Structures are given as C-alpha cells and as structure tokens.
C-alpha cells in the first residue's frame with residue numbers, strides 16, 4: 001500500500017509564497033445590481049436580516065440592564081456577548097448558504113443563529129416549513145414562512161433565556177444555540193472549540209458525497225489557540241482525494257476579549273497570512289472588508305463555489321468591529337480609543353446598506369425607520385413570549401444527556417458491499433482461544449462490514465496497524481477511505497470525530513496512549529461529552545475513542561497512567577474497560593453501535609493474552625452489566641482491566657493459604673456502572689476492596 005516515496009533531495013532553492021489578497025473587492029449595491037449579481041429584493045432581505053440581528057442584540061442589552069421588563073419580577077441571567085457592528089458577516093455568509101450547509105458558531109453567536117435560521121426558512125417549501133413549525137400556532141400569520149420566522153426568533157430568544165421551548169430546551173443558553181434542522185451545528189463557548197468539530201463535519205460531508213459546505217466561524221482570538229493549527233492542518237492534508245469543503249471564516253473584530261490582534265498578541269498584521277502555513281495555495285486565503293454585507297456575500301459566493309469544486313479548505317479573514325464591549329458589563333473603553341471606535345462606527349454595515357438602498361430609490365429614510373420599527377416590534381413580541389415560556393424543572397435535569405438509541409437494527413442498508421480483500425480469519429487455538437488484540441480487530445472488521453458509516457482513524461493505524469498492531473490488515477480490506485493515518489493531533493482526532501459523528505458517520509478514533517488524551521481534554525470534556533446535552537438532546541454522537549493504558553511496562557510517568565477516572569467524571573461520555581478477549585469483542589461492538597460517545601480503554605499488556613471467543617457468533621455485551629470473575633464469600637474485590645489477573649491470582653493464594661474466599665467483580669464499564677451487582681456482592685461478603693492501576697491521589 002506504500003504510495004509515496006520520500007527521498008533525500010537537497011537541491012538549493014527557496015520557498016515562494018503566493019500573494020494573499022487584501023480588500024480586493026469593493027462592491028457597491030449599484031454595481032452589483034447593474035451586473036445582475038443581486039436584486040433589490042435580495043438586498044432588502046439582507047438589510048432586514050441585519051436589522052433583526054441588531055434589534056435582537058439591543059433587546060439582550062435591554063433585558064440585562066432592566067430597560068425592558070417582560071413581566072414584573074423578571075431577572076435576566078446568562079451571557080451577553082453581543083454582535084452589534086458585525087452583522088454584515090452573519091448575514092453575508094448565511095445569505096449564500098443552502099439550508100443544508102453547515103455552520104459552527106461562537107460565543108458571540110446570536111447573529112449567526114438568527115441569520116442561519118432566517119435564510120434557511122427563506123428556502124423551505126411548505127412541508128419543510130410545517131415540519132419546522134411543529135405545534136407553533138400559525139393562524140395569525142399571513143404565511144407559513146412568516147410564522148416560521150417568528151418561531152425561529154422565539155426559539156433563539158427562549159434558548160437565551162434558558163427555557164424549555166428554546167432551540168436546545170434551555171440547556172445551552174446564549175452561547176450554545178444549535179439547530180440541526182437548519183444546519184446550525186452549534187455555537188461554542190470555548191474559544192476555538194468548534195474548529196475541529198467543523199473540520200470533522202466537512203470530512204463527513206465529503207465521505208458521504210454530500211453537496212454541502214461547512215462554514216467554521218471563529219473569532220480572531222481563536223486563531224491563536226492550538227486547535228486552530230490542528231484543525232487547519234487536518235483540513236489541508238494531501239491524503240484527501242478532494243479538498244475538504246470547509247471555510248474557516250475569521251471575524252476579526254480586532255480584539256479577543258481585550259487583547260489586540262495587531263500590535264499586541266500576534267506578530268502579523270493579517271491573520272489570513274496564516275493560510276500560507278497549511279498548503280501551497282495559502283488555503284486561498286484573503287482578507288475582506290467585513291463591514292460591508294455585499295463584500296461578504298460576494299466573497300462567500302466564490303468560496304461556496306470553490307468548496308463545491310473540491311478546492312477547500314479556505315481561509316477568509318473579515319476585518320470587522322464590535323461596537324459594544326466584550327459583553328454588556330464591559331464598556332469597551334479600557335483598551336479602545338474614542339478615535340478608533342468612531343472610525344469604525346462610520347463603517348456601520350446597517351447604515352451603509354440603508355444609504356445605498358436609499359440612493360437607489362429602493363427605500364426612503366422613513367421606510368428605513370419603518371423597517372427598523374417592524375424588526376424592533378417583532379423582537380419585542382417574541383421576547384415577551386420567550387420570557388413567559390416554560391422553565392425547565394429539576395426532575396428533567398439529566399434529560400438528553402444520553403441517547404437511548406443504538407444502530408442495532410440497521411439491517412442491510414449500510415452494509416459494505418465492496419471489500420478490497422477478503423477479511424482475515426483470526427485463528428483460535430485448540431481451546432477456542434484467540435489473542436485479545438485479534439478480538440479487537442475482529443470486532444472492528446465485523447462492524448466495518450456491517451455498517452459502512454464506521455470509519456477508523458488515528459496516529460499510525462493504517463499501514464502500520466497502530467502502535468500495538470491492533471488494526472493491522474484493515475487497510476487492505478477497507479482502503480484509505482475507511483481507515484487512515486492522522487497527524488499527531490490528539491485534540492483534532494477527538495474533535496473531528498465529534499463533528500463527523502454529528503454529520504452521519506460512526507467514527508472509531510484511536511488515541512495511542514491514554515496519557516495523550518490530556519492534549520485533547522477540551523475536546524473530550526467540553527465538546528464530546530457535553531454536545532448532546534447542551535444542544536438539548538437533539539442529536540446523537542456515535543463516536544468511539546479507543547485508547548490504551550499500560551502501567552507495568554517500564555515506560556515511566558507519561559506512558560503508564562490509568563486516567564479513566566478523569567473521563568468518567570464528565571457526564572455525557574461512557575467509559576468501557578474490558579479485561580478479557582471475549583469481553584473486548586462484545587463490548588467494542590456495543591460501543592460502535594451505541595449512539596453515545598464512548599471512551600474504550602484497552603490495556604497494552606492484555607493484547608497478547610488469549611481468551612475464548614466464539615467463532616462466527618455476532619454477540620454484543622450490554623453496558624452496565626458487571627461480570628463476576630470469581631465467586632466468593634468473605635470479601636468483594638472490584639477490579640478491571642489487566643490488574644484483574646493479579647487479583648485473581650491473589651484470590652487463589654488467599655483461598656489456599658488463609659482460607660479466605662474472595663469474590664471478584666469486573667464492572668466492565670465504569671460509565672454506566674453496575675452498582676447493583678457490586679452492592680449485591682458486598683451485601684453478601686460484607687467487605688469491599690477496589691483494585692486498579694490508577695494513582696492514589698485525588
């Protein structure tokens with residue numbers, strides 16, 4: 001399968017970078033209309049969308065300052081990262097997207113959410129509108145579309161106010177609005193947190209042959225986060241047959257929270273320059289005028305076409321400005337001069353388009369005021385409704401945390417039809433025993449055949465078969481579309497897995513050693529574990545993260561840890577840790593079919609152990625069912641993974657030498673934990689000891 005030779009070539013030369021365009025396009029509405037690139041009606045839609053966002057944001061200010069009180073005793077709680085001044089970006093982007101194109105958004109995401117939903121609604125047919133509207137009463141509206149727009153705004157505001165009727169049932173709030181029906185994969189309160197998710201979504205779009213693009217909207221601050229590098233390199237890999245359909249769209253509003261991009265926290269003037277680091281076409285990077293909705297729209301039309309042509313990934317930097325502080329408490333004065341603010345206020349995208357529409361005779365100043373009044377009233381009405389919507393009740397605290405579904409009954413629909421090679425038959429010895437490592441490979445092979453959405457990736461897993469040769473041979477059977485090597489980018493391995501799982505694949509990703517998950521903690525703890533819950537339980541995350549532990553091999557402190565407890569601490573992720581060949585096969589198959597994220601921990605010293613595994617039997621083992629590894633009367637030992645072998649030997653010695661009868665319980669899964677079986681055993685023996693290889697601290 002070796003495809004590329006890397007030879008020692010030392011020819012003198014130099015690396016040349018192509019220029020990166022800055023502000024090349026300076027559109028005016030008049031030019032655009034005369035060239036037939038936009039109609040006045042379309043321009044009015046852009047204008048109205050910007051007005052809706054602006055009024056939405058000022059309503060959030062009014063709610064938080066008490067200027068608008070929807071009912072007596074109302075108290076606003078929650079984040080307020082406002083988008084005033086940056087509206088041209090959300091509206092310019094969303095106006096060119098298809099309903100099914102995806103976006104990921106940021107903590108400053110109200111505008112993205114409002115615009116994505118709005119432009120998706122403009123494209124819906126009646127059936128889609130009805131589906132979107134659900135039970136929302138439509139009698140008082142002139143059309144289903146009008147009703148859908150109100151319902152959309154209501155759901156966004158209700159989410160902000162933490163209500164059950166919100167897009168995410170109030171579990172996400174203002175920094176986590178998502179709507180999968182309209183392609184909004186969600187906003188993220190971790191700066192840069194969505195980089196890899198969006199990249200994984202783009203990978204899944206490509207692998208499933210969908211004609212869609214992904215727009216990863218991020219702030220300038222996020223560009224300095226490690227995941228930015230991992231994600232942009234990931235998207236630029238030469239191994240993709242076609243460029244990934246993703247644009248990283250930087251809303252460079254000049255500041256992180258207060259740290260200034262230019263002249264302070266970076267060494268460059270334009271973040272688009274970073275594109276040169278990732279491929280030979282600079283990721284087609286450019287810097288655009290982000291205070292003009294027509295410029296953004298024009299750039300995004302080109303971007304979309306390019307991405308659908310397989311020319312991604314693309315990097316766009318939009319020069320923009322937030323008119324308010326970082327949030328409503330920040331007045332934005334400690335780090336910004338009046339002169340600077342004034343200069344940017346003169347660039348106001350709403351006023352600019354208004355003036356152009358007036359110049360073209362499409363609006364009068366009075367019409368414009370009227371348009372603003374319509375938007376203001378609409379937002380006021382939906383806000384009153386949203387404020388009076390339902391508060392979640394404590395008993396529903398965990399609703400949506402885990403999906404109840406699996407892919408058990410998919411039948412033949414997703415079966416892999418064409419294998420490149422006949423799958424290997426893993427041999428059993430005369431006692432029906434096989435290597436633990438082969439049991440893993442057999443489970444993977446069977447599940448990859450059973451469901452073509454299952455893909456496997458990680459560091460060195462393809463040709464080499466991974467550090468422990470577990471996946472050796474799968475490449476020959478399934479090819480690189482289904483199993484591939486990745487850069488050494490643990491955070492991106494996990495984060496892309498999440499994005500791909502959200503968009504239809506069932507990835508099994510590998511982190512070589514559990515020690516390395518520490519590089520992926522945000523992706524694991526904040527993203528993978530929380531996504532389903534924070535997005536209201538509205539989507540499934542069929543993602544398996546295989547990893548290994550290996551205390552006892554003499555590899556010292558960075559290759560020997562048992563960190564399962566850290567991950568078990570995050571609600572939303574299941575943790576599986578098998579001890580036998582039989583269990584590893586059955587549990588891995590269950591993990592792959594589960595619609596929840598699973599951390600699957602294999603012990604390196606178990607790989608060469610043998611155990612009985614029935615041949616030709618498609619069995620799974622349910623999560624949360626402990627195994628009694630040894631029956632006893634006097635004491636219960638709860639142990640899992642490799643150390644259970646020592647426990648079983650010790651139990652034999654105790655029985656023989658001291659007459660102590662030890663019961664050994666192997667929980668198999670730590671989340672969910674089979675408390676009943678453990679409690680039953682302890683009730684019987686009256687004593688319990690837990691044995692594992694994890695540190696004693698904490």
Ligand SMILES: Cc1ncc(C[n+]2csc(CCOP(=O)(O)OP(=O)(O)O)c2C)c(N)n1
Nearest residue numbers: 108189190191219220221222253255256257
């Ligand atoms: C990883 C992380 N670090 C710090 C923060 C605190 N924080 C929230 S928003 C923000 C600024 C982000 O800047 P940028 O990405 O440019 O987006 P902007 O707020 O300017 O839209 C910071 C530092 C965070 N939420 N996440």
